[in-house]
Amino acid sequence: MLKSFRIGGIHPKENKLSAGRAIQPIAVPAQVIIPLSQHIGAPCQPVVKKGDKVKVGTLIGKSVGFVSSQIHSSVSGTVLKIDKALDASGYKRDAVYIKVEEDEWEETIDRSESLVSESAFTPKEILEKIAAAGIVGMGGATFPTHVKLTPPPGTKAEVLIINAVECEPYLTSDHQLMMEKSDEILVGITLVMKALNVQRAIIGIENNKKDAVALFTQKAKAYPGIAVEALKMQYPQGGEKQLIDALIRRQVPSGALPISVGAVVQNVGTIFAIYEAVQKNKPLVERVVTVTGKEVQRPCNLRARIGIPLTTLIEAAGGLPESTGKVICGGPMMGKALASVDVPVTKGTSGILIVPSPEAKRKAMNDCIRCGKCVEVCPMGLNPTLLMTLTEYGVWDKAEKNAITDCIECGSCSYTCPANRPLLDYIRLGKGKVNGIIRARKN
Amino acid sequence: MSVILTAIATLGAIGAGSAGILYLVSQKFKIEEDPRIQDVLDTLPGANCGGCGFPGCAAFAATCVKAETLEGLNCPVGGQPTMDKVAFILGQTASKTAKKVAVVRCSGSCDERPRLNLYDGSSKCSIAAALYGGDTGCSFGCLGLGDCVEACTFDAIHINPATRLPEVVEDKCTACGACVKACPKDIIELRKQGPKSRRIYVSCVNKEKGGVARKACNVTCIGCGKCQQVCPFDAITIENNLAYIDDDKCRLCRKCVAVCPTHAIIELNFPPRKETPQSPKEEEATITA
Numbered sequence: 009m010l011k012s013f014r015i016g017g018i019h020p021k022e023n024k025l026s027a028g029r030a031i032q033p034i035a036v037p038a039q040v041i042i043p044l045s046q047h048i049g050a051p052c053q054p055v056v057k058k059g060d061k062v063k064v065g066t067l068i069g070k071s072v073g074f075v076s077s078q079i080h081s082s083v084s085g086t087v088l089k090i091d092k093a094l095d096a097s098g099y100k101r102d103a104v105y106i107k108v109e110e111d112e113w114e115e116t117i118d119r120s121e122s123l124v125s126e127s128a129f130t131p132k133e134i135l136e137k138i139a140a141a142g143i144v145g146m147g148g149a150t151f152p153t154h155v156k157l158t159p160p161p162g163t164k165a166e167v168l169i170i171n172a173v174e175c176e177p178y179l180t181s182d183h184q185l186m187m188e189k190s191d192e193i194l195v196g197i198t199l200v201m202k203a204l205n206v207q208r209a210i211i212g213i214e215n216n217k218k219d220a221v222a223l224f225t226q227k228a229k230a231y232p233g234i235a236v237e238a239l240k241m242q243y244p245q246g247g248e249k250q251l252i253d254a255l256i257r258r259q260v261p262s263g264a265l266p267i268s269v270g271a272v273v274q275n276v277g278t279i280f281a282i283y284e285a286v287q288k289n290k291p292l293v294e295r296v297v298t299v300t301g302k303e304v305q306r307p308c309n310l311r312a313r314i315g316i317p318l319t320t321l322i323e324a325a326g327g328l329p330e331s332t333g334k335v336i337c338g339g340p341m342m343g344k345a346l347a348s349v350d351v352p353v354t355k356g357t358s359g360i361l362i363v364p365s366p367e368a369k370r371k372a373m374n375d376c377i378r379c380g381k382c383v384e385v386c387p388m389g390l391n392p393t394l395l396m397t398l399t400e401y402g403v404w405d406k407a408e409k410n411a412i413t414d415c416i417e418c419g420s421c422s423y424t425c426p427a428n429r430p431l432l433d434y435i436r437l438g439k440g441k442v443n444g445i446i447r448a449r450k451n
Numbered sequence: 452m453s454v455i456l457t458a459i460a461t462l463g464a465i466g467a468g469s470a471g472i473l474y475l476v477s478q479k480f481k482i483e484e485d486p487r488i489q490d491v492l493d494t495l496p497g498a499n500c501g502g503c504g505f506p507g508c509a510a511f512a513a514t515c516v517k518a519e520t521l522e523g524l525n526c527p528v529g530g531q532p533t534m535d536k537v538a539f540i541l542g543q544t545a546s547k548t549a550k551k552v553a554v555v556r557c558s559g560s561c562d563e564r565p566r567l568n569l570y571d572g573s574s575k576c577s578i579a580a581a582l583y584g585g586d587t588g589c590s591f592g593c594l595g596l597g598d599c600v601e602a603c604t605f606d607a608i609h610i611n612p613a614t615r616l617p618e619v620v621e622d623k624c625t626a627c628g629a630c631v632k633a634c635p636k637d638i639i640e641l642r643k644q645g646p647k648s649r650r651i652y653v654s655c656v657n658k659e660k661g662g663v664a665r666k667a668c669n670v671t672c673i674g675c676g677k678c679q680q681v682c683p684f685d686a687i688t689i690e691n692n693l694a695y696i697d698d699d700k701c702r703l704c705r706k707c708v709a710v711c712p713t714h715a716i717i718e719l720n721f722p723p724r725k726e727t728p729q730s731p732k733e734e735e736a737t738i739t740a
Contacts, residue, residue, distance in 0.1 A: 092659070092663075094584075097583070098582055098583020098584050098590075099583065099584050099590055100584070100590060100659075334571075344582065345572075345582070346583075347567070347568045347583045347584070347586070348567070348568070368571070369571060370571050370572070430572070430573040430578075433572060433573040433575075433578045434573070434575075434578070436578075436581065437575075437577055437578050437581060440581065
């Protein structure tokens with residue numbers, strides 16, 4: 009019996025169309041736009057100005073505040089301007105426009121493919137390198153990694169959990185990365201274990217990636233303390249709290265962080281970025297992006313520099329099909345529909361999903377029939393229909409009592425609702441309002 | 452016969468006993484309430500809209516009675532007459548507040564502001580605003596999904612299906628501010644109603660540079676500053692490429708309306724202009740305005 013989380017969950021059709029496609033590097037276009045806000049937390053301050061020459065890896069955005077992350081140039085060339093640009097958030101925000109010339113890298117970066125498994129860095133040095141490289145959670149949440157790896161005073165990490173679940177349908181970027189860079193990932197895990205001073209790490213992989221499970225089980229034997237666990241195919245297995253429950257049978261209390269039960273969860277893509285940052289001095293300037301969709305000519309996994317427009321990636325996959333109804337940045341469950349494909353790839357872009365128009369349309373909403381399916385599937389044990397109603401009527405105190413802020417926005421409730429009610433839309437709205445009220449109360 | 456008498460006597464005794472207990476309890480736990488609170492409450496319109504900033508009319512009445520002065524206390528629904536009556540009851544003087552009315556500061560109708568994509572999500576402005584900047588090139592303008600309409604308890608604001616913009620019914624609007632709070636884009640503002648309901652305001656909230664804003668919408672404020680130059684009363688300020696008319700300083704001369712190149716400044720309820728415009732450019736501006 010495969011391990012899984014204990015409350016709720018669904019199993020949407022996997023549709024991993026791009027599985028097994030080797031990661032292809034994508035050519036850099038004539039101009040890139042690098043947003044100065046690619047992470048959760050304060051946006052970066054630009055440290056370059058118009059006309060400055062930059063190389064790949066040159067710092068262009070300095071982090072301000074504790075929860076923030078550095079941003080580096082992903083290309084070499086000249087800074088055209090610092091101006092507002094539309095990004096995947098749907099709004100125009102500050103970004104650095106760079107005209108691409110040649111492909112010069114900063115001299116400190118080791119560009120060889122060879123594996124560097126030895127590391128003499130102290131935990132503090134590792135954390136500093138992670139912060140300097142601007143690494144954020146690559147699963148899509150984009151929380152600054154160095155913050156996550158610095159447990160608050162009074163807490164102690166006991167186990168490192170590697171999130172290699174990739175439970176989102178369609179997406180295969182993590183899977184392919186695992187197949188191609190297994191050694192690097194394992195070295196990356198040892199680095200993070202050292203930084204956190206933990207002796208145990210568990211890699212959680214959903215069982216639809218049997219090849220990855222086999223590969224890592226075999227290779228992890230050489231690394232003491234690292235275990236591999238195949239997990240049941242159940243969404244949202246890759247949710248942080250769900251994964252902790254599945255692997256070590258501990259439940260993170262309402263409103264608390266995973267560290268409160270001694271766990272630190274890192275995405276497998278983040279681990280690879282950490283390896284490159286620490287062992288190769290390479291800042292986070294590129295990532296693997298899945299471009300997929302039922303009518304897409306060549307669903308593929310691409311290695312794209314940050315700041316490349318999504319249109320370039322879509323071209324590489326055979327262009328936008330005529331039937332396109334919606335383009336989603338991320339996966340179908342948690343991704344966000346885009347208003348324009350002329351937005352840049354950012355650190356959190358895990359995939360581009362192109363949905364044909366009949367599927368893209370929302371179905372007409374009906375009245376709630378009190379079937380309770382949303383309650384059954386909610387992995388956080390919430391009552392989605394109640395939370396939606398409370399938000400509709402603005403009853404914020406009751407919404408807070410019913411733990412609306414615990415919602416992980418996985419969308420299982422909306423997916424399963426037979427009346428097509430937009431449960432998550434409302435809950436997300438209410439969650440934002442209640443979080444605002446809580447913040448106002450604290451100040 | 453005696454059964455009936457016994458029953459009457461028993462029930463009568465229970466009734467009298469209970470009445471006595473109730474009387475004693477009501478005396479013992481009596482709450483002294485200022486009778487003026489009820490008087491003030493009777494004067495208030497009873498809309499319970501929260502426009503005064505208090506939870507309902509009863510709370511407002513209690514605050515008025517407790518307050519030392521009526522400075523800053525105002526019932527937007529009842530307006531000056533109601534506040535004068537309240538002041539009379541309390542033996543104080545009401546602060547003079549000009550009647551306000553909600554204005555929608557966006558003129559980006561379907562003709563002026565072309566739609567670039569199709570929004571298919573929940574029909575609620577606040578949800579759409581959390582997702583993206585809207586289905587036009589302007590991420591500041593009205594989304595047209597009617598959160599303000601839903602918030603209004605006086606049926607004073609409606610979406611015009613032709614323009615997809617909300618329109619305020621001035622007679623019904625009480626300036627309670629519910630729509631201002633509901634709008635996620637901060638488009639609606641409470642402004643002085645003005646003499647004979649005459650008002651001038653900048654009907655735009657776009658803070659982008661002129662060229663960018665103009666690309667998205669024909670009637671956007673481009674922050675050119677012409678209105679600021681022409682204003683004799685120093686009522687116009689320009690901040691973040693956006694003009695704002697201070698309704699305390701504005702004397703309704705309409706000079707700014709005539710010079711605005713994008714017709715972003717709106718004049719309401721004015722009689723047609725008499726003087727002949729000097730240049731064809733101004734003529735055009737006058738006619739459209």
